[in-house]
Amino acid sequence: MGSMERPSEQWPSKMLDREIKRALLSWYAATGDRAARDLPWRGTRDPYAIWVSETMLQQTRAATVVPYWKRFIEALPTVGSLAEAREEQVLALWSGLGYYRRARMLHSAAKDVVAIHGGRLPQRASALLTLDGVGKYTAGAIASIAFNERAAAVDGNVARVLARFFAIEEDVTGADGSARVWAVAARLAAVDEGEPGDWTQALMDLGATVCLPQEPQCTRCPLRGRCAALARGAVGDLPRKRVKRAPMEVRSVAIVLASKGAILLALRQTGALFRGLWEVPQQPWTAGSLRGALRALARRLGIAPAALSVRGEVVHILSHRKMRVTVFCGRLDGRRRFALPGPDYSAIETVPFSELRRHTRPHATLTRKLLDMANMPGNRLR
Ligand code: SF4
Numbered sequence: 001m002g003s004m005e006r007p008s009e010q011w012p013s014k015m016l017d018r019e020i021k022r023a024l025l026s027w028y029a030a031t032g033d034r035a036a037r038d039l040p041w042r043g044t045r046d047p048y049a050i051w052v053s054e055t056m057l058q059q060t061r062a063a064t065v066v067p068y069w070k071r072f073i074e075a076l077p078t079v080g081s082l083a084e085a086r087e088e089q090v091l092a093l094w095s096g097l098g099y100y101r102r103a104r105m106l107h108s109a110a111k112d113v114v115a116i117h118g119g120r121l122p123q124r125a126s127a128l129l130t131l132d133g134v135g136k137y138t139a140g141a142i143a144s145i146a147f148n149e150r151a152a153a154v155d156g157n158v159a160r161v162l163a164r165f166f167a168i169e170e171d172v173t174g175a176d177g178s179a180r181v182w183a184v185a186a187r188l189a190a191v192d193e194g195e196p197g198d199w200t201q202a203l204m205d206l207g208a209t210v211c212l213p214q215e216p217q218c219t220r221c222p223l224r225g226r227c228a229a230l231a232r233g234a235v236g237d238l239p240r241k242r243v244k245r246a247p248m249e250v251r252s253v254a255i256v257l258a259s260k261g262a263i264l265l266a267l268r269q270t271g272a273l274f275r276g277l278w279e280v281p282q283q284p285w286t287a288g289s290l291r292g293a294l295r296a297l298a299r300r301l302g303i304a305p306a307a308l309s310v311r312g313e314v315v316h317i318l319s320h321r322k323m324r325v326t327v328f329c330g331r332l333d334g335r336r337r338f339a340l341p342g343p344d345y346s347a348i349e350t351v352p353f354s355e356l357r358r359h360t361r362p363h364a365t366l367t368r369k370l371l372d373m374a375n376m377p378g379n380r381l382r
Pocket residue numbers: 161164165210211212216217218221222223224227228229230235
């Protein structure tokens with residue numbers, strides 16, 4: 001690729017598209033398996049297993065996803081088994097991965113695959129797009145990797161490579177920039193060269209291992225001979241970043257009541273974020289009302305605030321929200337019954353720590369953070 005022409009007004013041209021594709025595919029053939037970070041879903045062409053991996057990989061790093069994916073596929077190995085599973089089991093297997101809406105939509109889409117498509121995933125990206133939670137990226141990834149369709153799949157890594165390679169100046173997360181990136185991705189994907197799945201994975205791997213966000217390794221990049229950003233000295237400026245809005249701050253108090261082997265948890269029934277998950281009972285508060293929120297929550301639980309001690313504050317950051325939770329602790333008396341539910345919770349139970357450790361009880365990472373902060377005896381989850 002180093003001997004190829006520099007970027008010029010000839011771009012785009014079908015011949016150059018093909019040259020680029022060849023260069024990246026031969027790099028992938030030579031280094032792909034090593035560079036591809038030994039990911040277990042790379043060893044399969046099972047569309048269901050790929051679908052689960054691509055859903056988990058949305059918003060989550062590959063290294064984090066690996067144990068979750070293995071556990072999920074072991075417990076629910078087919079789309080049929082996922083369709084038949086109870087939501088509680090699906091959320092439990094997802095516990096700790098975050099963005100639980102993904103799990104709910106995956107579950108609902110699996111039911112549709114069984115009911116509408118006879119238990120087999122549709123093969124075309126356009127048909128996959130009709131499933132709950134399957135966006136353009138996931139549809140393109142499944143269609144190209146599992147079903148050999150020459151479909152494009154643009155994730156954050158691919159968008160960065162293409163924005164630099166074509167020197168796309170628009171914000172690639174905005175409507176115009178995204179449309180441009182998808183257009184060149186579709187054009188390249190359509191070129192009849194190599195296996196569609198290899199092309200999808202080669203582009204992703206280049207972004208993940210060479211065209212890195214902070215320090216791109218241009219000297220070892222198979223595309224360097226034609227890279228527009230490199231030729232213009234603009235690699236560090238691309239892709240252009242949108243100025244992010246500060247996340248909204250949400251404050252709450254949490255009461256951790258635990259004994260040596262168990263903890264009091266409540267089942268959240270409202271809110272898109274944590275619905276269906278078991279959590280430490282919490283109560284939101286606004287300026288100046290921390291004590292009031294504590295008293296209200298203690299009253300709902302039927303305990304005296306004086307029996308609680310403050311442990312500190314847990315900060316939990318989600319994409320649009322910064323949660324600040326002040327943690328109070330007390331001893332769990334096994335003989336008591338607690339009242340909490342309604343309208344935000346639907347059940348309250350004493351849950352053995354072993355159920356959290358074994359991922360049989362759905363709960364969010366925030367619950368684990370609150371337990372760490374509480375440092376109650378017997379709450380060692382890891
Ligand atoms: S030459 Fe550098 S900036 Fe261009 S695609 Fe390769 S790694 Fe990215």
